[in-house]
Amino acid sequence: MAEQEIDYSTLPLSERVTHKIWKVRLGAYEELTKQFTTSASENDPCFRPYLNDPGLYKKVVTDSNVAAQEAGITSLVAFLQYGGPNTCLRLRGTLVAPLAEKGLVSMRAGTKQKTIEALMYFIELDTPDPVIEELLPILNNKLPKLVTGTVLALKEIIKAFGTRTVNPKSLVKAMPKLFAHSDKNVRAETSSLAVILYEWMGDSIKTVLFPDLKPVQQKELEEAFEAVKGTDPQQTRFLLSQQLAAQGTTSDSSSTAQDDQDEELDPMDLVDSVDVSAKIPDNFYALMASTKWKERKEAVDELFKIVSVPKIAEADFNDLTRTLAKCIAKDANVAVVTTAANCVEVMAKGLRTGFAKYRSVVAPSLFERLKEKKVSVSEALGAALDATFQSTNLSEFMEDSMEFLKSKNPQVKQETALFLVRCLKYIKVYPKSNEIKQICDASVGLLSDTAKPVRSAAAEVLGTVMKMIGERAMTPFINDLDDIRKQMIKEYFDTAEVRAKPEKTSAPTSAAAPKSASKTLGSVPSRARVGGASASSARKPGTTPPALSTRSGEGLNGGGSSGRTAKPISSSRTSRMSSSTSSTLRKKVESEATLPSSPRPAAPSLSSSGGASGSLSSRGGNNRGLAGMALSSSNSTSHSSVLSAVDKQELSDLRRAKEEWLSKSTEFEAQIDMLTVENARMKKALSEITKVNDQLTEENTRKDIDMKVKDSKLQRARIEAEASQALIMKLQKAVEDLKSENQLSSIPIMHEDPTVEEAMEIHDASDGITASEQTSRRTSVRKSIVPEEEKENGYLLSSRRESYHSGSQRLSMYASKDNLTSLSGSATGAAVSLASDLNGTSGNAGSVESWKRAAEVTNQLKARIEAMKARQLRR
Known part of the structure; x- marks a missing residue:
């Protein structure tokens, strides 16, 4: 009950934002959204705490509670919407990656939507490149759900801003890997992204994307592209810079900007160039000079494979283009000519503007060979001319075109006129007035040619020019023609399609106004x-x-x-x-x-x-x-x-205010530059510190491992030392027991030895005692001479018994009198063996005592042997 009575709303907002209870954080996030929405300006104090500590908002957008997280991301959207560009610059580097990783995988649709909206604002308030760079590494994440959400966000960004604002180069390069992803949802979302890119880029995306896809995927994309073919996508969101430019420009400049935006994205900007000059075979020029057409065909076929790349790196192709031009102009085999023209086409497309310097080499040969009537050859030559033209402009081709329009060969004139038609349809800027005059005069002359295809081609040229400059401007050129030719030109005019836009007129047009108007309003x-010179003078020039x-x-x-x-x-x-x-x-x-x-x-x-x-x-x-x-x-x-007078006064005030604002903006820009440099320096220092910290951490970890290894070795050594010490103590105790046993009489030891018993057996046999008497005698003797304490110490007796067995020989050799003489040496050997055993058992500490004991045993044996010899002699 006590917890329910606590009023958390009395806590400061900064504490509630980081409170451990999620409901308290939820209320704080909602209050943040309300503050940001009702803020007076971008400089409102409610923005300042989070601008000073961007890491605080990182905790907000990554809240562990899904409801609180959605409210936190909603507050971030309001923060960006009402906080201005400064909020984007301060928070973008800290928030974009965590926001995408946590928000795009949420199970709540609202969280996903707000996450994408926040990413949109990060792009809108500045530029899209930093946001795209933060999102692209997430595409390599192992979590398919996160990859799918990131692709969805990228699709929405492209759909809203378009490829003219967002550069799709890095995104298109990453798409083949996404198409090969194991998760079907990732592949499906990537296909949707490809369709959006196709709407903006057209067939350009096929050039870059299709070579890395499977045939099945290519077929599916072709079907999807066909469904949206011909659509005209519109940019629905604009960058802040675009919005300001749209507000501060006239309709004339706005139309110019729109014309610039209508240009399609160049697909060559999305691919990397290839150096083909190093791949040309060494024997290429020798084969091209061969008299056998098959060798020349093989050479141009191999060259076509080499140069058939989307983008060719700049190199010296003078010798190669001269060889191809010579082949096109003079080779008798049309198959070789066709392939050589194909090589010129792909080289011109691959080098683009870099092929302009080779135009004067290949263009005359291409025009001259247009006399071939075979369709495949003329098409290859026309495609090579078109590709070469795209690398230059109409002015570069005017001289050659006008020359070959006067050719005696009707086929050359027809194909040259059709080439001019294609050029006029392709160019985006009006030709010069003298160029239009040259084209129209030459085409009007061809309208009276004897060949009908030539007349039709000339009429198409004139109709296309009329479409560009208008009927009124075309009137001086076709005014003297008969109605039949005019009707032919009109038909081509109605069906012609051109890309060129009218030239923009400048402000001095207002000077053409009649003077009577100014007099009337004197x-x-x-x-x-106000709408003429005075208004234009108040604006910027141009x-x-x-x-x-x-x-x-x-x-x-x-x-x-x-x-x-x-x-x-x-x-x-x-x-x-x-x-x-x-x-x-x-x-x-x-x-x-x-x-x-x-x-x-x-x-x-x-x-x-x-x-x-x-x-x-x-x-x-x-x-x-x-x-x-x-x-x-x-x-x-x-x-x-x-x-x-009021106007003048206000104009001066406005100019003064403008100068003040410009000076302030200059100061702000200088401060921004200084802060940017400082930020870069701090980032660099931070990276260096991080690197040093990583090195120290690694070194510390290595030292900890070494210390642990040494501790383990020391522990094992201690255990081994303790075990060795225990063994030493045990051995010392055994040695002490042996010493105490040595103090006993030597007779029990001698009777324990089997050699004594054998000696007794030999002696009894020599005395004529029966076996039963011998057994009873030995038993009584053993009982009489073996002490009780020695019976109890069985371990020592067994040890000494083993020593005697290993060191002495069997006493059976003493059955005869002659062998008794060697018993002394045997006893000595047994004593030595016993001493060695004692040495191995007790170590150096008891070596002296062991030898003393061995000497005593030897003396005892010798005494017994002498006693036995004496008894033998007496008998």
Whole structure:
């Protein structure tokens, strides 16, 4: 009950964020989200603790409780959304990897969604490359669920920002390994990612991805690509820099940016170059000079295999291109010519702009060989010309094209004209005016050629040019043609497709406005020029007002790529526009007179609502609406003068404020640079410290292992020493027992020896005693001479018995009188053997006592032997 009564809300927020109770942390995370959402600005104090300690938010997003974790990631999204770019820069390096590893594997769909949203904000507030670099290593993780979640996040990033914002090079390189993953979910998610990339990149992705995939996977992807073919993906999220650029640019520059974005991603940027110059065989040039066409064919076939790579590294190919050009121009075998043209094509595609320096070598030979009527040869030559053109521009090919359009061979003229058509469809920028004139004059001349294919090709050239420059601009070139030829050109014009965009017009177009307009508005010169020169002068050089640039572009270019001319404005429409413009301007003047602090918005509203100056001057329209304005009165004149002074004052204030902000921004940028350098230095120092720490840790671990090994060896030595000491004590005790036994009489020892018993047996036999008497006699003797204490010490008796057995000989040799003489030596040997046994048992400490004992035993044996000899003599 006591725990339930505790009010954790009274604790500071910093303590509740790290509290051990998950419900307390959950409430703290929700309160963080509320604070961030209701913050006044990016500099609000609620952001400061977590900017100073980014590691604190790492604990939030990796919370062990799933409910608290979701709330923590939600607070991170609010933190990034309202905290500005500084939050991204401070937290990105610490949070991206842990956030992905913990959030993308969550069982809660909300956690996954919020994790992806947070990653989106990390990209949006700065650049995508650091985030992608943090996510790519996770693709090698052993946990399939984490890999699947990471691929899903990457797919959503590409889908939102597009490949024009996110560079897919490193991602595409990692995809073949993902397609070979053992988990089916990883492979399925990777296929979805490939489809998204195809929508943005087109067939470019096939060039890089398909060579590393299995045929079955290629077939499945082809089917998936076919389902989305022709779709036009749109970028749904924009970087902060893109958003600011879109807000601060005119429609003209916005259209230019859009045109730049429409360019497809170059697939060659995704692959690595290959050095093919070192792979060319040494005998290639010798084989190409051979008189046998089969050897030349083998040589060009081998070369085609070598140069057939997506990207070729730069090298010196002068000799190779000259050899191929000579083969194309003069070889009699069309198979060799076709393969040589194929080699030129793949080299031009592999070297791209690097092949431009070889254009003058191969282009004339390709044009000249267009006389071949065989379709396979002409197609190979045309493909080689197209690939060579893509490495240069139209200006480089103008001279050769114009020359071969005048060729006497109809096949050459037709193929050259078709080549020009393909060039005009491929280029993205308008040709120069003199180039258009040369193309049109040459094509008009071919319209009267005797060969129908040549006339059709010339008409297609003219129709394509008309599609680019418009019908009005094309009129001087085709005005003198008959209706049949004009109709033929019109048909090709309707079906032609070009990529070139109209040239952008500049701001000085406003200078073409009629002078009468300025005279009519002489009483309000500052307001009359709000859409013209005065407005353009207030902006940066090179920019154009939106309405003016749009109208001017239509008037000068004849309606852009559509080729339609602008229709004149009727007088009724002009009068209605003038009336609406007058009322609008009158309202603006009145409002500005009462509110002098906000006169500037009148310029864009005036230009966009009616185009009073810009659109009228570009159209050369009627000025009656402006002439009848109430602004011509003296009252309006005074208002205009006041407003002009206010405008000037506010303009100066704005310029001053702009300079202040620019100076502050420069200071901020300098501080950011300094902090960046300091951060890099600290990271470097941290890495060095970490490296030294790792080395010290490794060395400490090695020393600990050595100490443990030495301790184990010392322990074993102690155990062995204790065992040895116990053995020594035992042996010493045995030696002491032996010493105590030696103090006893030697007779029991002698009777214990089997040699004494044998001697007694020999003696009894010599005395004529029967066997039963001998047995009873020996038993009585043994009982009489063996002490009781010696019977109890059986161990010592057995030890001495074994010693005597190993050291003495059997006494059976003494059966005769002659052998008794050698008993002394045998006794001595037994004594020596006994001494040696004692030495091995007791060691050096008891060596002296052992020898003394052996000497006593020897003396006893000798005495017994002498006694036995004496008894023999008496008998």
